Every structure is written in structure tokens, then in C-alpha cells.
Amino acid sequence: MNYDWNWSIFLAPTIDGASRYVWWILSGLAFTVFISLCAWAIALVIGIGLGVTRTLPPRLGRALATAYVELFRNVPLLVQLFFWYYIAPVVFLPVSLQTALNRANPVATQTLTMIVCLGLFTAARVCEQVRAGIQAQPRGRFNAGYALGLTRIHVYRFVILPLAFRVIVPPLTSEFLNVFKNSAVALTIGLLELTARSRQMGEFTAHVFEAFIAATLLYFLIAQITSHAMHALEARLRIPGHGLGGSA
Amino acid sequence: MSEPIVIESVSKWYGETQVLFDCNARIAKGEVVVVCGPSGSGKSTLIKCINALEPIQRGRIVVGEHTLPAPAxxxxxxxxKVGMVFQHFELFPHMDVLHNLTFAPMRVLKRDRAAATDKALGLLQRVGLSAFAGKFPGQLSGGQQQRVAIARALCMEPECMLFDEPTSALDPEMVNEVLDVMTGLAAEGMTMVCVTHEMGFARKVAHRVLFMDEGKIFDDCASEVFFAERESRSTRAQKFLSSIVA
Structure with a gap:
């Protein structure tokens, strides 16, 4: 293979002369991290709500939550992104708002769209894990709470959810990691996140390998930090004398 | 004597399957009633109906001034107002012993922390576990967990106590420490309904015995009568007694 390695290319000025390639990559990284953390926050809030709903008696709530999961889990993320970016505004927004959206800063609309899309997509997956964590709790544990006169809200909030959450930290960790990786589809609507920036750098400099190796290492670094943080959380939540929080 | 628990014509179904058939019983204040019978006879189901952990489809249950079925x-x-102790203890594993005891009084009875803690420490002392207030349930033996569970129920100052096979999940050497606590409670005049296979406890402590089989109450009599006059009991109860009492 005849490839002209040049790692100092990162310090070279960009083609427009306005920046250096290292800053391109780092700004891409910033977008990736920002989008992912915002999407994860949305996914946790909606996912926990849906997951709890799926374990409650009211049938309508359960049916709606199930429908949500089926819809968002079974349609490819890329298709969902195109839907939110190209179709949803035209179908759902009044013309005046559409015009305002078209005039708005495209980076802002792309970022917002990606956060919402990835958040709603991941919520379906978080929902299923929360539901599994709740259903892993023994019946007697609910009964013990009810027998003390606690309401369902108390039992869920103070007994079941804290224990269910401990059970699902490991699968939630891999879901969290997926969020970072899935955020790369944002490049298809023109958002310059990490993958897009490295592709852009590769195209302008012909140093494709350096650019994608940098991106790969940065994704790897994000994943390492995330899984270490989640491990630390798991250790912090460990109950003395108790296993994982499944059964006694 | 007032009657804190009255069970009237209670029937219950799981789907199509009937599990309780027209059960009747009256439990007086301060009375200790043992419910016994072979497994699958509906004993646990019946006492779970008393605090509405299981809904009933027919009949009614009066508990103090309340009547079941009642709105959720x-x-x-x-x-x-009804304490319950479970076969598998069911302490909250992520709360230490003291927190297990103070949690419901603070949330449900709106006690302040100091009052709830005082009450909890007093009850822990009574079940002989003062030194364990800061331990987690997973760090205790089964017998200790069950004594904590009894103390937890008592922290709510219940009008009566339900015991659902409280010693069935215990190693043999731990059974007595739990029965001793229950015996002490009975001596203080607590109204108690105990599902148990401990016939020694039934004989010594219970005032009355209910014998159940296949979802029906077959015998309801004073415990001395139940054990002394076996031949006057239902044939099912005689068979049950001869199979478990040597």
C-alpha cells in the first residue's frame, strides 16, 4: 500500500483558511457529545415513563406505550430521522412556522431534529429495559409496600424503581453507548458531527486514514469514559449484603 | 367483645378457577387464630384478602370500621391498620434496618423522623436486634430478617397482624426466635391471624384454629378442642393432623 501518512495534517490550516483540521474534528466531537447527552436525557425521561406505564393496570396506557415501542423500535433510525427532518414539519406545522423554520439557522434545526429523533428512538429501548427491571421484582416486594399502607406511587418511587434501576444499569450502559454511535446518522441531514467532520477532512486533505483513525479513537474514548462512569455508578449503588437487586 | 375482623361469605376466583368457597369467620379483639391446612388450600389467599392484597369477588370482609371490597x-x-408479615420477609433490600422501620410511618402516618426513629429503636430492642439498626437486610440471617419484618409491621401501630407462613422459609434453628416474638405479641393482646404449619405454636398460643382445604373452611374451633378431640374434627382435618403430628 502506498499511502502518504502525515499526522501533522491536523495542525494544517483548513481549506478555507479559517481554522485548523484539529478544530474541525473537535467541534464535531462537541456536537456528537452534545446531541447524545441531550438525546439520552429525553430517552431516560420518556423511557422511564413509558416503562412504568407498561407495568400499570390501565389498559389504554399500556396499549399506547406498547404501540410507541413497536413503532419506534421497528422503524430504522435513518428513516425516522428523514421523517422528522423532511416530512414532519410539512405535515404537522402551520405554514408560518415552516417559513420561520426555513429561515432559522440550519445548524440549530438540524441539531434539534437530531436530538428529538434520537431521544424518541432510544426512549423505546429504555422503556423495555425499565419494564423488564420492574417485572424482575418479586410480587411480594410490591405487596410488602402495599401492606404497609403505601400508595402505588410510593411503592414505585421508593421501593420498586430504585431496585429495578440497579438491575438494569448494565443494559442501560450499552444503550447509552449506542446513543453516541447512533448520533452519527446526523451527517445525513448535513449536521457536522464527529463522523461528518472526519469525512469532510478526508475529502479536503486526502488524508482519509488519519481523519477516520482520529474519529475512531475519539468514539472509543467516549465509550470508555461512559462505561467507566456507569461502572462507578453501579458500584456506588451496590447494596451491602445484597446481590444485584433482583430477588432477595 | 368487639370484632376487628369479620369474614362473611367470601368467595374468590382467579379467572375461571374458584379458589375460595363461601368462607366465614369472626375474629375477636385480642384473639390469636391459626389458619392451617394442606398447601394449595387457600390459607394464604384468605389472609391476603383481609388486607385487600387479593380482591374478593363475592361476600365482604369487615376490618375495624372499614368494609371490603372498597374503592382502590x-x-x-x-x-x-393491618400489619402483615410475609413468608419471604420482603424487607426493602436497599434500605437499612432502621430505614425499613421508619419509612412507612413517616410516609403514611406522617410521623416526624425523631418520633419514627424512637418507635423503631424501641421495637428493634423488643425483637432483640438493637445492634442491627444500621445493617442492611442482606447482612442479616433469615430469622433476624423476619424479626425485623415483624418490627416493621408493628411500627405502624396496627390494630391486628397477619402472618403468612412466617417461619416456612427459615432454617430450623431460626424458627423459634421468630415464634418467640409472635408468642410475646400474642401475650400482649395483639389480634393475630397466622397461617402456619407450626402446630406447636397453634397448640400453645392460638385461641382458635381454622382448618382449610380446597378453598373451604372445614373446621373453626378452639385450639384445645382442635387438638384434643381429633375424632370430632372433619375427616380432612383428621387426615391432615395425622400426616403432620406424629
Whole structure:
């Protein structure tokens, strides 16, 4: 293979002369991290709500939550992104708002769209894990709470959810990691996140390998930090004398 | 004597399957009633109906001034007055012993922390576990966990106590420490309904024995009568007794 390695290319000025390639990559990284953390926050809030709903008696709530999961889990993320970016505004927004959206800063609309899309997509997956964590709790544990006169809200909030959450930290960790990786589809609507920036750098400099190796290492670094943080959380939540929080 | 628990013509189904058949019983204040019978006879189901952990489809149950079935919104208030101890202890594993004891009094009875803690420490001392207030349930033996569970129920100052096979999950050497606590409670005049296979406890402590089989109450009599006059009991009870009492 005849490839002209040049790692100092990162310090070279960009083609427009306005920046250096290292800053391109780092700004891409910033977008990736920002989008992912915002999407994860949305996914946790909606996912926990849906997951709890799926374990409650009211049938309508359960049916709606199930429908949500089926819809968002079974349609490819890329298709969902195109839907939110190209179709949803035209179908759902009044013309005046559409015009305002078209005039708005495209980076802002792309970022917002990606956060919402990835958040709603991941919520379906978080929902299923929360539901599994709740259903892993023994019946007697609910009964013990009810027998003390606690309401369902108390039992869920103070007994079941804290224990269910401990059970699902490991699968939630891999879901969290997926969020970072899935955020790369944002490049298809023109958002310059990490993958897009490295592709852009590769195209302008012909140093494709350096650019994608940098991106790969940065994704790897994000994943390492995330899984270490989640491990630390798991250790912090460990109950003395108790296993994982499944059964006694 | 007032009657804190009255069970009237109670029937219950799981789907199509009937599990309780027209059960009747009256339990007086301060009375200790043992419910016994072969497994699958509906004993646990019956006492779970008393605090509405299991809904009933026919009949009614009077608990203090409340009557079941009742609207779901009233159930927490009813249950708060009925203590329950479970076969598998069911302490909250992520709370230490003291927190297990103070949690419901603070949330449900709105006690302040100091009052709830005082009460909890007093009850822990009574079940002989003062030194364990800061331990987690997973760090205790089964017998210790069950004594904590009894103390937890007592922290709510219940009008009566339900015991659902409280010693069945225990190693043999731990059974007595739990029965001793229950015996002490009975001596103090607590109204108790105990599902148990401990016939020694039934003989010594219970005032009355209910014998159940296949979802029906076959015998309801004073415990001395139940054990002394076996031949006058239902044939099912005789068979049950001869199979478990040597």
C-alpha cells in the first residue's frame, strides 16, 4: 500500500483558511457529545415513563406505550430521522412556522431534529429495559409496600424503581453507548458531527486514514469514559449484603 | 367483645378457577387464630384478602370500621391498620434496618423522623436486634430478617397482624426466635391471624384454629378442642393432623 501518512495534517490550516483540521474534528466531537447527552436525557425521561406505564393496570396506557415501542423500535433510525427532518414539519406545522423554520439557522434545526429523533428512538429501548427491571421484582416486594399502607406511587418511587434501576444499569450502559454511535446518522441531514467532520477532512486533505483513525479513537474514548462512569455508578449503588437487586 | 375482623361469605376466583368457597369467620379483639391446612388450600389467599392484597369477588370482609371490597383509593388507609408479615420477609433490600422501620410511618402516618426513629429503636430492642439498626437486610440471617419484618409491621401501630407462613422459609434453628416474638405479641393482646404449619405454636398460643382445604373452611374451633378431640374434627382435618403430628 502506498499511502502518504502525515499526522501533522491536523495542525494544517483548513481549506478555507479559517481554522485548523484539529478544530474541525473537535467541534464535531462537541456536537456528537452534545446531541447524545441531550438525546439520552429525553430517552431516560420518556423511557422511564413509558416503562412504568407498561407495568400499570390501565389498559389504554399500556396499549399506547406498547404501540410507541413497536413503532419506534421497528422503524430504522435513518428513516425516522428523514421523517422528522423532511416530512414532519410539512405535515404537522402551520405554514408560518415552516417559513420561520426555513429561515432559522440550519445548524440549530438540524441539531434539534437530531436530538428529538434520537431521544424518541432510544426512549423505546429504555422503556423495555425499565419494564423488564420492574417485572424482575418479586410480587411480594410490591405487596410488602402495599401492606404497609403505601400508595402505588410510593411503592414505585421508593421501593420498586430504585431496585429495578440497579438491575438494569448494565443494559442501560450499552444503550447509552449506542446513543453516541447512533448520533452519527446526523451527517445525513448535513449536521457536522464527529463522523461528518472526519469525512469532510478526508475529502479536503486526502488524508482519509488519519481523519477516520482520529474519529475512531475519539468514539472509543467516549465509550470508555461512559462505561467507566456507569461502572462507578453501579458500584456506588451496590447494596451491602445484597446481590444485584433482583430477588432477595 | 368487639370484632376487628369479620369474614362473611367470601368467595374468590382467579379467572375461571374458584379458589375460595363461601368462607366465614369472626375474629375477636385480642384473639390469636391459626389458619392451617394442606398447601394449595387457600390459607394464604384468605389472609391476603383481609388486607385487600387479593380482591374478593363475592361476600365482604369487615376490618375495624372499614368494609371490603372498597374503592382502590381507600385501600392504603385500610392496610395501614393491618400489619402483615410475609413468608419471604420482603424487607426493602436497599434500605437499612432502621430505614425499613421508619419509612412507612413517616410516609403514611406522617410521623416526624425523631418520633419514627424512637418507635423503631424501641421495637428493634423488643425483637432483640438493637445492634442491627444500621445493617442492611442482606447482612442479616433469615430469622433476624423476619424479626425485623415483624418490627416493621408493628411500627405502624396496627390494630391486628397477619402472618403468612412466617417461619416456612427459615432454617430450623431460626424458627423459634421468630415464634418467640409472635408468642410475646400474642401475650400482649395483639389480634393475630397466622397461617402456619407450626402446630406447636397453634397448640400453645392460638385461641382458635381454622382448618382449610380446597378453598373451604372445614373446621373453626378452639385450639384445645382442635387438638384434643381429633375424632370430632372433619375427616380432612383428621387426615391432615395425622400426616403432620406424629
Amino acid at each position: 383509593a381507600q385501600l392504603p388507609a385500610i392496610r395501614a
